Amino acid sequence: MxxxxxxxxxxxxxxxxxxxxxxxxxxxxxxxxxxxxxxxxxxxxxxxxxxxxxxxxxxxxxxxxxxxxxxxxxxxxxxxxxxxxxxxxxxxxxxxxxxxxxxxxxxxxxxxxxxxxxxxxxxxEDVEQLRGTxxxxxxxxxxxxxxxxxxxxxxxxxxxxxxxxxxxxxxxxxxxxxxxxxxxxxxxxxxxxxSATYNVDTSQTPPHEDPExxxxxxxxxxxxxxxxxxxxxxxxxxxxxxxxxxxxxxxxxxxxxxxxxxxxxxxxxxxxxxxxxxxxxxxxxxxxxxTYGDPPNSDLLRRYGHVDQVPLPCGGSGNPADIVEIRADLVMSSVGAKCLQQASPRSSERIDWWLEEGGDDIFVVDFSAELPEELTSFVRLLMMSDPEWAKTKRKSKLPKPKVDDAVLSVVADVLRRRLAEYPTTIEDDEALLGTEKEKPIPLNVKNAVVVRLSEKRILGNLQRAVTTRLGGDPSESKSSVSSRKRKADGTDADGHRAAKR
Ligand SMILES: C[S@@+](CC[C@H](N)C(=O)[O-])C[C@H]1O[C@@H](n2cnc3c(N)ncnc32)[C@H](O)[C@@H]1O
Missing domain, CATH: 3.90.1410.10 (set domain protein methyltransferase, domain 1)
Incomplete structure (x- = not known):
C-alpha cells in the first residue's frame, strides 16, 4: 500500500x-x-x-x-x-x-x-490467480x-x-x-x-491508565x-x-x-x-x-492487501489461522454422485430444513485435519433413507456427527472436487515460490499463491487423513479424522476463530 x-x-x-x-x-x-x-x-x-x-x-x-x-x-x-x-x-x-x-x-x-x-x-488476470479461494x-x-x-x-x-x-x-x-x-x-x-456532553474546545482530564x-x-x-x-x-x-x-x-x-x-x-x-x-x-x-483479529490470509489479503507468513507449528511458514471453506452445494454434488437415490429435488427439502435449524451452508476446515462436525452431520442428513429423514424431521434434531466409511467416502470426493477448483496444484505453487529468488513474482500473484497454496495444504492434510482411515491403516487412530466441534462463540477447541462470511 x-x-x-x-x-x-x-x-x-x-x-x-x-x-x-x-x-x-x-x-x-x-x-x-x-x-x-x-x-x-x-x-x-x-x-x-x-x-x-x-x-x-x-x-x-x-x-x-x-x-x-x-x-x-x-x-x-x-x-x-x-x-x-x-x-x-x-x-x-x-x-x-x-x-x-x-x-x-x-x-x-x-x-x-x-x-x-x-x-x-x-x-x-491477477484476480484469476485467486480462483478456488x-x-x-x-x-x-x-x-x-x-x-x-x-x-x-x-x-x-x-x-x-x-x-x-x-x-x-x-x-x-x-x-x-x-x-x-x-x-x-x-x-x-x-x-x-x-455521551455527547463532551466539549471539543475544552481540554479534558488526561485519560486514566486503567488496564482493566x-x-x-x-x-x-x-x-x-x-x-x-x-x-x-x-x-x-x-x-x-x-x-x-x-x-x-x-x-x-x-x-x-x-x-x-x-x-x-x-x-x-x-x-x-x-x-x-x-x-x-x-x-x-x-x-x-x-491486532486485526488474526484472520486467515484470505481475509487479510481481501481487506488489508497483505498476507502473514510466520513459522507454522507443522514446519514451514504461513498463517496458522488459515482456513478453507467448503460450500454445501459441493457436498450435495458428491452425495448425489455417491448415492443417486438421494439426489435433488428430494434433497432440497432437507437443505431448507438444515438451514432453518441453524445449519450453515459453508463448512470450514483448518490445519487440524479434523472433519468439522457440521460437515459430517450434513453428509449424514443428505444420505439418510426416507424413513430416517422423516424421524429426524419429527424430532427436529440435526443428525449426530458420527464418522463412518460412507461419510468418509463422500468427504474424500468432496475434497477431490474442492481441490480441483484451484487453477494449479500444490506442486505447481511450490515450484513457483521455490524459484522466486531467481524469477521474482509480482506481489499480487505472490500473495494469491500464498493464500491458495495454504488452502490446498489444509485440504491435502484432511484428504490424507481420510484416505488413510478409509484404507484402514492401523497406524492411524480413529481420532485423526474425528469430527471437530466448533464452540458456540465461533471458535473451535483450540480457540481459532471461525470463518467470517
Ligand atoms: C491500519 S493500516 C497500518 C498503517 C499502514 N502501514 C500505513 O502505511 O498507513 C493497515 C495497512 O498496513 C499494511 N500492513 C499492516 N500490517 C502489515 C503486515 N504485517 N505486512 C504487510 N503490510 C501490513 C497493509 O497495507 C494494511 O492495509
Missing amino acids: DVSVSVSVSELVTWFTAHNGIFDRSALTFAQIDGLGWGALALRDLQQGHTLFSIPRHLTLSTRTSSLPSLIGEADWKRHGLHIGWSGLILCLMWEAAQGSSSRWSTYLASLPITFNTPMFWSS AIIERIGREQAENDYLNKVVPLLKNRTDYFGDEHANLHYSLEAYHIMGSRILSRSFQVEAW MSLDKHSPQALDDNSSDEDEDKDSDDGENDDPANVAMVPLADMLNARYDCENAKLFYEEHFLRMATTRSIRRGEQIWN
Missing part, C-alpha cells in the same frame, strides 16, 4: 495534538517499514500498560462526528439509504475531503493512502458500484444546495468512492456512541466496550450486521501494523478518549503491533 505524501507524519502528529490528542513523543515514532508502509516503533523500552497516545472521541471520523448527515437531514439521508451499509460513511469522507482546510480532518485525510494492494484494485466472490467491487450509483449519485444530484455541480468533481467520483471505501475497510474501528478498561479485540474494526462476544462474530465489512454509525476512522490508531500473534498494543475505550496502550513490554527499536 502506498501512502499519500501530501502530509508528513510530523504534520499529522502536530494536527493531532492541536486537536487535544495526547501523544507521547518520548515513547514512539512513526517510520516507513520495508514492505509494511508506515508503522510505529518504540523509542525506548516500554512497560506493559504504557499509554502511547490518546484520541479524543471528537477526532474520530464517522457519520456521528461528520456534520454532513445533519446538514442533509435525517429524512433525506434515510430516503437515499445512506444509513445502511458503508455508503453514508464513504460519502462523509468524500464530503470532508471536499471541504479542504475547513474540515476538522483535512490534515488526517491528506495523510491517508490512495493506492491499495487489495484484490479490489487488481487486474482480472473464497476471496473472489467477496471482493465487492460491483456492490460498491451499485451503492454509488443508486444511493450516492441521486443524493449528489438532489442536493445541489450542498454539492453544487460537484458530483462531476473528482472528490465525488466513483474512484474516490472506492478509495474511501478501501480506507474504511483497512483502517476503521468499531466505536459505539458515547475495555479494549479492542479486533482492531481495526475493533469492538467497543459493551459489545458482546456474540457481536464479535459479526462481519463488520459487509455493512449489514453492524450499525454503520459505529464504524469510525481513528487517526493515529490506524498507523499501527499487525502480524499474527504479535500484538503488543491495543486501543482501550474510555469515556472521552480512545487510548492506545501497550499490552506487553516492548524493547526500544521494536515495532508496536496492533
Whole structure:
C-alpha cells in the first residue's frame, strides 16, 4: 500500500495534538517499514500498560462526528439509504475531503493512502490467480458500484444546495468512492456512541491508565466496550450486521501494523478518549503491533492487501489461522454422485430444513485435519433413507456427527472436487515460490499463491487423513479424522476463530 505524501507524519502528529490528542513523543515514532508502509516503533523500552497516545472521541471520523448527515437531514439521508451499509460513511469522507482546510480532518485525510494492494484494485488476470479461494466472490467491487450509483449519485444530484455541480468533481467520483471505501475497510474501528456532553474546545482530564478498561479485540474494526462476544462474530465489512454509525476512522490508531500473534498494543475505550496502550513490554527499536483479529490470509489479503507468513507449528511458514471453506452445494454434488437415490429435488427439502435449524451452508476446515462436525452431520442428513429423514424431521434434531466409511467416502470426493477448483496444484505453487529468488513474482500473484497454496495444504492434510482411515491403516487412530466441534462463540477447541462470511 502506498501512502499519500501530501502530509508528513510530523504534520499529522502536530494536527493531532492541536486537536487535544495526547501523544507521547518520548515513547514512539512513526517510520516507513520495508514492505509494511508506515508503522510505529518504540523509542525506548516500554512497560506493559504504557499509554502511547490518546484520541479524543471528537477526532474520530464517522457519520456521528461528520456534520454532513445533519446538514442533509435525517429524512433525506434515510430516503437515499445512506444509513445502511458503508455508503453514508464513504460519502462523509468524500464530503470532508471536499471541504479542504475547513474540515476538522483535512490534515488526517491528506495523510491517508490512495493506492491499495487489495484484490479490489487488481487486474482480472491477477484476480484469476485467486480462483478456488473464497476471496473472489467477496471482493465487492460491483456492490460498491451499485451503492454509488443508486444511493450516492441521486443524493449528489438532489442536493445541489450542498454539492453544487460537484458530483462531476473528482472528490465525488466513483474512484474516490472506492478509495474511501478501501480506507474504511483497512483502517476503521468499531466505536459505539458515547455521551455527547463532551466539549471539543475544552481540554479534558488526561485519560486514566486503567488496564482493566475495555479494549479492542479486533482492531481495526475493533469492538467497543459493551459489545458482546456474540457481536464479535459479526462481519463488520459487509455493512449489514453492524450499525454503520459505529464504524469510525481513528487517526493515529490506524498507523499501527499487525502480524499474527504479535500484538503488543491495543486501543482501550474510555469515556472521552480512545487510548492506545501497550499490552506487553516492548524493547526500544521494536515495532508496536496492533491486532486485526488474526484472520486467515484470505481475509487479510481481501481487506488489508497483505498476507502473514510466520513459522507454522507443522514446519514451514504461513498463517496458522488459515482456513478453507467448503460450500454445501459441493457436498450435495458428491452425495448425489455417491448415492443417486438421494439426489435433488428430494434433497432440497432437507437443505431448507438444515438451514432453518441453524445449519450453515459453508463448512470450514483448518490445519487440524479434523472433519468439522457440521460437515459430517450434513453428509449424514443428505444420505439418510426416507424413513430416517422423516424421524429426524419429527424430532427436529440435526443428525449426530458420527464418522463412518460412507461419510468418509463422500468427504474424500468432496475434497477431490474442492481441490480441483484451484487453477494449479500444490506442486505447481511450490515450484513457483521455490524459484522466486531467481524469477521474482509480482506481489499480487505472490500473495494469491500464498493464500491458495495454504488452502490446498489444509485440504491435502484432511484428504490424507481420510484416505488413510478409509484404507484402514492401523497406524492411524480413529481420532485423526474425528469430527471437530466448533464452540458456540465461533471458535473451535483450540480457540481459532471461525470463518467470517
Ligand atoms: C491500519 S493500516 C497500518 C498503517 C499502514 N502501514 C500505513 O502505511 O498507513 C493497515 C495497512 O498496513 C499494511 N500492513 C499492516 N500490517 C502489515 C503486515 N504485517 N505486512 C504487510 N503490510 C501490513 C497493509 O497495507 C494494511 O492495509
